[in-house]
Amino acid sequence: MCGASDRPPSGGLFLASSAENQMSEMRVRFAPSPTGYLHTGGARTALYNWLLARHAGGRFILRIEDTDRARSTREYLDAIIEDLTWLGLDWDEGPGIGGPRGPYFQSERADTYAPAIEKLLADGAAYHCFCTPEEIEERKKRSPKEGREWRYDRRCLDLSAEERESLLAEGRPAAVRFRVPEGTTTVDDTILGSVEFDNTELDDLVIARTDGTPTYNFVVVVDDLMMGITHVVRGSDHLSNTPKQVLIFRALGESPPRYGHLPLVLAQDGKVLSKRRGAVAVGEYRREGYLPEALVNYLALLGWSYDGVREIFTRDELVEKFDVAGIGRKPAAFDPDKLRWMNAQWIKRLPVSERTDRVLPFLVREGLVAEDLDAGERAHLESIVETVDDRLKTLGDIVGQAGFFLASDVIHDSIAVSKVLAKPGADETLAGLQQILSSAPDFEPATLEKLMRAFADERGLSLGKIVQPLRVAVTGGTASPGIFETLALLGRERSLARIEKARTLTG
RNA sequence: GGCGCCAUCGUCUAGCGGUUAGGACGCCGGCCUCUCAAGCCGGUAACACGGGUUCGAUUCCCGUUGGCGCUACCA
Structure with missing residues (x-):
């Protein structure tokens, strides 16, 4: 016995009698109107339908309800399709691929x-x-x-x-x-x-x-x-x-x-999420550097739970575990903080190479790296990504976290300057560090650490006292990855040049 | 107004008659530490209210209150 979809679409008025439906595979649909962008509420509906179909081995159908010709636009349609695709919610029948029960645009179904x-x-x-x-x-x-x-x-x-x-x-x-x-x-x-x-x-x-x-x-x-x-x-x-x-x-x-x-998805003010109230388009999250894995994971848990404890699920795991019985009945407020946390969890799980791939477009967009990197540049970028480590909440954070590695020059943050560089003793410390760094036998993190700890001891200063001026000097700010790794990645030349420049800003 | 849905920490939730009401985000404190993250440890905080039913209600029933949705020749 094969699925109903194998039946040619030419029978009587109604192809699928309900009795037949119950006997055959599950067929679910997501039916958006292209009158706006796909936002988190709609995305969750699409996701649940998709999970249901995939879990049951059924078919997920995308139908476009574009009968409101005045408000429906091609731009919205393309955006919805792009967003669903990005989320990984593939459809078995619908726009782009057709299917036995088409057409899948309501505007083309008028005569039915x-x-x-x-x-x-x-x-x-x-x-x-x-x-x-x-x-x-x-x-x-x-x-x-x-x-x-x-x-x-x-x-x-x-x-x-x-x-x-x-x-x-x-x-x-x-x-x-x-x-x-x-x-x-x-x-x-x-x-x-x-x-x-x-x-x-x-x-x-x-x-x-x-x-x-x-x-x-x-x-x-x-x-x-x-x-x-x-x-x-x-x-x-x-x-x-x-x-x-x-x-x-x-x-x-x-x-x-x-x-x-x-149950509806609510904005943080408890009102229903809508284009006018708190609804953020899926595309917006994509552009900010959220991973589709994270958004899917977060949305799945917004109104559904597995055991109330576990909350990190891959798409495949969701397909396996998803069940209507776990869907709650009360409206759920969308929590951007939790989404951010979830996103960070997913970024952390990415191997460096893949993390680099994902972060690349954001750096290109800022003009910090070229689109086509040669092997050496690529390796350098991976080192940077590795050094930045778990400091990314979104992929877009890479710009703020690693921009100073890639920019030709440092921009010294004025607050950091007055808080650290302008303090008495900073200039002498930097002068001393110039000596050490220029005479270091090599520029490996371990070597640098040894030299600088000795330098601090010699002056009776805590390591932090000499590290902070140095950090501000070479990165421009007070927060960065570990200083030794940072110096090593920057290299001797650039490190020294930046310190030299910073000394013009000391008090 | 009518009809409908909903009701556990600020938020997402576990719970399916007997629990010190569990987990997560956030927040606070500590540890780690060259800063910031991450990580680890600890803390904060909830059963909306009132009646029943029951030996016993967060859990079942009714009501109240509150929130939300729908009430189109829109979708």
Whole structure:
């Protein structure tokens, strides 16, 4: 028995009956609108769907909901695809690769909706509505409760067949409304459990606008149906849409997929993350030097936990461990500090060579190194990266941490100068160090350390007293990697030149 | 307003009737130390409130309060 996707997409109106879905592999989807950048909330939804599919050996489908032509742009679409790719969330069907249940752009699926609407109309599950928005607004205002609980009054449902035909015949604009049946609708949510809705709370929603275009709640159902989606995992802001969608599935003679609603991601102020409030685009993290491994790891743990103790997981480990049972039900606030920590953890785990690869673009961007390094330059850069060691929280930090190694000249930080170089004795110390460094037999860290400790002893100073002026002199600041390694990497020439320059700044 | 979801340290969370309520980030202190990181050690800090159920509730039920979401011919 092979997967549903092996079936040619040419059958009847609905390719994937739900019974078939349950028998076959898991099919999940991420369906972004290209009306903005992918931010952390959306990325987490995509990640959870991806993890679910990969864990279950199912298929992850990317569908682009670009029916809002006015707000959808190519730029956003490209950015979303780039970000998902960067995160390593590859899709089995969707833009770029196609698939058996395409097209995967909603804007190209227009002709698949009409037959479904016709079917609902024919079955009496939907009806034409001639009320104009103005008329409805008017009735709403006149309703007893000031329109607070107003529902569509079904005026057009009561039209006789003749009245309806004649209105249609005279070309009156008509929307199509879904007729919400009596009763209650239960959503059996894999995350929230069973949630019950009274159908009287549901309006007879418009499924096709006056201009004939279908609306979101309807389109989603048809798309999910035709794409054979078995599990829908999305933000809980969609929970109240769910009963409507379930009802449409049933009216179409199909069973809905399994739903799972994720608690929302909040900004630090406790409000829902949105483009306007605290949402940071995934691309922004990339440009700042966050690793996709770290972002994926952090996002996975934002609303899901394995055992409450372990928190570093590779993508593969997440695929192996991920389980809906571990998904929490409460909204989670995004914590930039924890992400930074997580990122540092991941950078630390990178071997020097790979760390160098990742850091390189950030140095190139600052003009500190050339894009194509020869073997010698490459080796030198690796030494620098090795020396900088665990001091990076983001890849971008390399610029501040190692810039002085690569820049042709030092820029002495004015605060460091007044705090260290301007102090009495600094100049003599530097003068003494010039002697030592110029006469050192070699420039190895161990040699330098031995010489400088002897120098400090001789003068009755602590090592720190002579190291700090030296550090400021050669690096320009008060914080840097170990001074001996730093000097060795800088080399005798440059070290001495910098000390010479620094002596013009001493008090 | 209506409907819905949620409720353990500031934040992310573990807990699934009996625990000194555990871990992590952050913060504070110490160790290490040539500075800064990292690392190690220690500390800080939580079951929203009120009723039940029970021998016993953080845990189960109800209510209150609070937070959030949805309430379109947007998606």
